[in-house]
Amino acid sequence: MAKTGKTARVTPLMKQYNTIKAKYPDALLLFRVGDFYETFGEDAVRASKILGIILTHRNNGGDQTELAGFPHHSLNTYLPKLVKAGERVAICDQLEDPKLTKTIVKRGVTELVTPGVALNDDILQATSNNFLAALHFGPNKLGIAFLDVSTGEFLTAEGQSEQVDKLLQNFAPKEVLISKQHRTDFSELFGTSFHTFYMEDWVFQEDFARETLTNHFKTSTLKGFGVDHLNQGIVASGAALHYLSETQHRRLQHISSLKRIAEEDHIWMDRFTIKNLELYHSTNEGAVTLLDIIDKTRSAMGSRMLKRWLAFPLKNQKKIQFRHQAISHLLDQDTVLAKLQGWIKQIGDLERLISKVATGKVNPRETVQLKNSLEALVPIKQLLSEQQNEALKEIASQLDSCEPLRNRVKEMIFEEAPVNILKGKTIAEGYSSELDELRNLAFSGKDHLDQMLKREMERTGISSLKIASNNVFGYYIEVRNTHKDKVPEEWIRKQTLVSAERYITEELKEYETKILGAEERILELEQQLFAQLVVWMQEYIHPIQQTAQQIARLDCLCGFAQLAVENGYTLPLIDDSTSISIENGRHPVIEKQLPLGKKYVPNDVVLNRETQQIIMITGPNMSGKSAILRQTALIVLLAQMGSFVPATAARIGIVDKIFTRVGASDNISMGESTFMVEMNETASILNNLSERSLILLDEIGRGTSTYDGISIAWAISEYLHEHPSKAKTLFATHYHELNEMAATFERIKNFNVAVKETKDTVLFLRKLVEGGSEHSFGIHVAKMAGMPNQVISKANKILKKLEQSHSSEELTDKLQTAQAEMQLSFFNLDDPLLEQIKEEILHLDIDTLTPVEALMKLNEIKRLLSKKKKASS
């Protein structure tokens, strides 16, 4: 805030503000004053900018302070805007009734809303989790925790930065907590795209974390959760939970367990692979992702679960087949599928509704929603239990429609209950006799007054009496002047009009106070009864959470069935072999994007460890090489997620890791040369191979000169071929020189994406056929892209010349000679630079060096030498 001025002149209100603000220096403080939330100083400047509200100035102890505020009832409109803009918002409320205090009203922060800790529907996205992550840098491992306070999910894992990186990608946390001392480590490892918050270092201590967790779960150890051995994960989890209490979230019964993320049960994909395959994000804004295509879920819970299924495809054959069988069954019983989807659509977000019950933030209308959602489960459970399918029966057995809860809500809450309890009409009639009487009094006043009027008319004999009310006198009896003399003595005259007089009576006065009191009492009683209901409902947190999970699962399975029908997907066969065989496979995303009238050309792909381990795919630019690579990975992924696949038939031997690398991928932000990045990425694959890995290499080696590129691509392919894992690989390349490898290496096979060449153009057939290709057609593509003719014909001439002077044999010869020459001249020279190179080589540990690392080293040496050459010439 602006200068606070001399403290002596600061008003008591501002003094209170300053004390509270000092406790939340990094939050934007919304300070409740009367009916307004006010912001001051810097906070006001930011709030007015984000919310578009007026910024004013006020005198604060002699200094000017900025001020901006909004009415308290608009909190739900303004709060999400602040949080979405990345602000941490501290809500400071009046903690006592201003009417009941003579001094300054007590205030305190009741909630700190941050991007990772939000329960407000306007901040949350229905179909995505809102994870808070905490990351702990352990001595030799990282520990990570993910916590969604809106659903109660709490997960942890440990690993090296690669694993954590992948998890951060998958869970996409809205906020990441890190200890202050590791501020820079985090951005160095994981970039700057995450919203981070730095906590005091002491929070990240094992003892403290264990205590925080066991206190919360009310257990003596963490053994029951199967996470006891994850020391680093526990530290991270403790920090996440501690952050919730720091942000004033104390009612957290719905966070009832801490689960380990069992990565070994799922296909391993690293960050590059998730990105390259465009599973749920695309580098091109607005582009369609796999998730967009396959998400046919009808509920927010299902949609959130599908994201999880996509991030963690299964490796367990039985579990996969369980899903496949359920889908097959649903496809056979299409009326069952339609009914289930219809009912699922009617179910609200059970997970988030019950979390609101736990945190005490549920409103009356939401309790009715919860009841109606549970009611929709009844026919689902019935229908599922009648099905001859194990998976569906299992889901049925775990659905609990919580009858007592439904009955109680039905009995207690009006079907049309309001969002805001203060609007009244929440508690149903017949539930509380006291409430009914009060309501009678307050709302059936007309009858009461009519009776009183009748009585008074009979008593006084005045036939034209009238009872009415106004703001000044409240209720009164009006007597026309003609009957003035019949007015009883005890009536008190309040007003004289031209032709009438108005009186009040003792009975009328009493009645009035009773009505006013009744209205107040009704609100009080409604709040009290509702609060009791919410506490009572907390018994149902666990069954509702479990039911929500099962509905999400069912929703995903129904979605997959619909996906299969709509797009002609078929059931893949899953076995424990190490082969993959796909007939007429299609790319699930590209096939939906083709212009009208164009049909996707399906392709067969067979890969195995015995005869066809590496497929070298050559073909011109734009011919469809990348599409074949990616569709193979996507078909495997879909199959192991439990979905049907875009192919006429597919047999998939369980895959445990998928790696994809795209050459020359742009990674300038990391500050490394493109080529280095490409090599680093590739090196990490070569160090992690397994017999069940599927590797896709797209134009690896493109990021450097032709000679380097071919050498590296060759060396990598050779390494993969010779590696004991015999990992299945698809290698798309421009370098038709690589086709020569098939002659020497028995499990490398050449294929090309067929094109039809006419005199001056190329027709893409998009068909993968056996055999290599002669040249790379790049110039044809340039022509198609509209390059001027002049440029094209010049390029053609240069190409011819180059082809004459660089035949493949010549190229190989040259590489060999170059290497031999380098070795010779190398050790004869005695120069500081060469000395440095010599030292480096002597210190290399050949036993641990991978071929790619060796090539990288060679490349580095070559660079140094060429620098040297330039300098001397």
Ligand SMILES: Nc1ncnc2c1ncn2[C@@H]1O[C@H](COP(=O)(O)OP(=O)(O)OP(=O)(O)O)[C@@H](O)[C@H]1O
């Ligand atoms: N099988 C197919 N059927 C129909 N269209 C296809 C098929 N495969 C690819 N395409 C279309 O061709 C375009 C180019 O395909 P792709 O990116 O796979 O080519 P590429 O050979 O990898 O090209 P480059 O070498 O330039 O990366 C795709 O975006 C798609 O529109």
